[in-house]
Amino acid sequence: MTSLSFLLVALTLSSSDVSAKNVLMLVADDVGRELKVYGNTAIKMPNLDKLAERSAAFTSAFTAVSSCSPSRSAILTGLPPHQNGMFGLHHLFHHFSSFDQVLSLPGILSNHGVRTGIIGKKHVGPESVYPFEFDHSETNDNLLQASRNITYIRELSREFLRSNDSRPFFLYIGFMDAHRCDGKLGTFCEKFGNGDPGMGSIPDWTPTIYGPSEVEVPYFVQDTPAARGDLAKQYLSLSRLDQGIGLVLQELELAGHGEDTLVMYTSDNGIPFPGAKTNLYDSGATEPLLVSSPDHPDSWGTTNPVLTSLLDLTPTVLDWLNASYPKYHIFDQEPVKLTGKSLLGYLNRPITRESRSENSIYSGFERRLQELERAAATYGSHESHEITMYYPMRSIRTSEYKLILNLNYLMPYPVASDIYSSPTFQDILNRTESGDSLPWYKTLREYYYRGKWELYDLLKDPEELHNVAESAEYQPVMTLLRERLKDWQKGTSDPWQCSPERVWNTQTGKCDPLYNGI
Template structure:
């Protein structure tokens, strides 16, 4: 009997020892992962399109630091946000899921009060769990805080990116690998939105006295480049000049941040992203799902990649950012938890296969701006479904008050850029474009018999996307109430 008990005791001790040894191995392996993981900086501008960066072909604007990033990394020319609205876009960036599936339909501040479901596990939370120090500075614009929690919140003037960069010094010197979420208020339109007189340009955060340690770089209205979708007017040019000035301030702060990073000796183990939440804050871009609203700058410098100064035409989306960053950070994750996919292997390559399709989903901007739109782009074709097409297209408050729009509205001008005002305000249910032949989205193919088959194929892709991502607006294809369940909380 004693021998039997002794054997049982030895077996229990052996199992316990093996269990402890297994756990210790797991801890050791996790520590190795953390110790070899790169630092990551995600730098997000506010309302910055591809129209105003030197690296993307603008010879007028001065963005030497962003241009240098492109020379040292990979520049994407088909990078898309999923919703051209600040809060909705940022929720996607940090969750890897479309806003229609997380409750992040629009703005979180003031009376709008949209909020992400509590069940969502965001990027900073997942990185913290993996051993990262997480820090944010500047514009936040997501809710609730417990879903998008960061260890450290840094304070600085979000219009002074040099000051913001200086406040990040301690994070850059962290003993642990760090994830820094650096979000400017530039080049968003500045208060007051309603100018006095009405035809004065918005300040885009610029001040006559300038900002501490920032060189004020100004532009002449006659020198700026007016994108094809905008009217080439005095008011438009004056506002673009202010927009450029705000971007040059971003560039200086980005340069300062890179300088501080280099001084820490960590530049060779830090991956740096430069993106924007949506396109320029002008009618026809921000809050729309046309190309100027959702096709954005994306420049990534990854020191572990040998190739430098590359341009990639792979179609990537902000819904891909969270899985990509988790992949970079050596974090194990369930791919099925995200709507996006990691494009880590695409960085540093000019030509890739399979990255030829993206989707977009916009529902609100401000709470008064209900206008749900869904988008699929597949190769050169792009389909927009304006779900609430009988409604007049809504205006964001800052865009409505802009002198660019008011110069058209007050003077009853027939055209806003190349489009008639009535066509801007009243949109068809479907818009189908061949972007290779029609990059300005001016020739709607949706009603043309020759493209009927293409239209049906694209609709099929859109429906499959909505089904996969559990889009509540899927019901609008057939008004089948069974898609919404009983409507009763049992």
């Protein structure tokens, strides 16, 4: 973006006044729905349970991409990663970044007179696209301390919240629990700050210890001693997350902002176990989402089944702060438009599932097909994750069906390094190699090798075990969902919209065939 065009955007944005309200966004790392409100009674998360009692808990919330940096970029821009440019991880040699022209919440809100701050994990760039005013992330601070030392997080939160500044604020806190770790700190850094020799001490953390028999094993994780032990350590690190969130919420109250602040809690992607993180299956894309609005007390303690995407968070923040979304372009494409929706309106509505036509002349499968064309949907977009993990995927999900397009399906699905080295995946490898019994929901080969298209009937097959993409009965569903997915790719300027059997012709603006046999 040229300096002149940036100035014009800034002047346009500054002309709108925001409301005297604030936003606190709490983003966990590699965390699923390990909460009582989502049915997990094994884990103890008292502070998040308390937040849920003052929130609407969205039960059908999905990430736009199950990968750390791409998901965080989607949360902060409202744009899927193929549109904002964050195709994979931002740090080290992976070095993916959003396009220079992209606008994100901290930049947009700053131009609206909002004070912005980040504490903990940022994991996106460049800085010009994500310009937080108060920045205690890996950019300017020690990442381990700012994202896992909950006493330090409390102190930084207090500094920001009690600042002598009357502007409304947007504070984003990126906890790093429960991301996996390497080395002496433990599989999930669960030893960091626990008081053991050489581990240091976090004064505000009382570790909650779980035995392998006390955890709840998700359907996509094998029920073996190795996996249960792995989950027990994950649960331990989640106790640090929960207690940290409790400290931050306490600081919010002490600063006098408990009744003027929208609080949102979610995670970036699925848990770091095979079958979850980096996958677009529900096991990898389903997220916790608590929205606590002081203006909507009737929504407190409720669950809301509306289909929700983390792409909805940017529109929700802008709506709450009464801030308009600017008109701008990325490259020479059409003006950027958000495809997400504000969730504030859903806090006012009666909580019901998607309505159906009771008087329809159709029934059963025909009725489902009739309604599919207008059914609410969420979309997924994945490119890489680590630099070596190129495996682009696209997906569309309604309340009844999930369609996944695997563009690189002739190659084996890649495995992230932290998941590969985990006790759970090593257990899968060892049992597969030795021929021992493996109580997993798939074979290793089925996990690696996937069809170009995967279609799941979620009402009959919620665990996505039976791909019906080639079933004659489901071809009308395939046709409708493929068209809707194609429309979304086109509307979000997806560079992969012609792949893998065609290529984009820049002169004609059409997809031309490659005749590659795919």
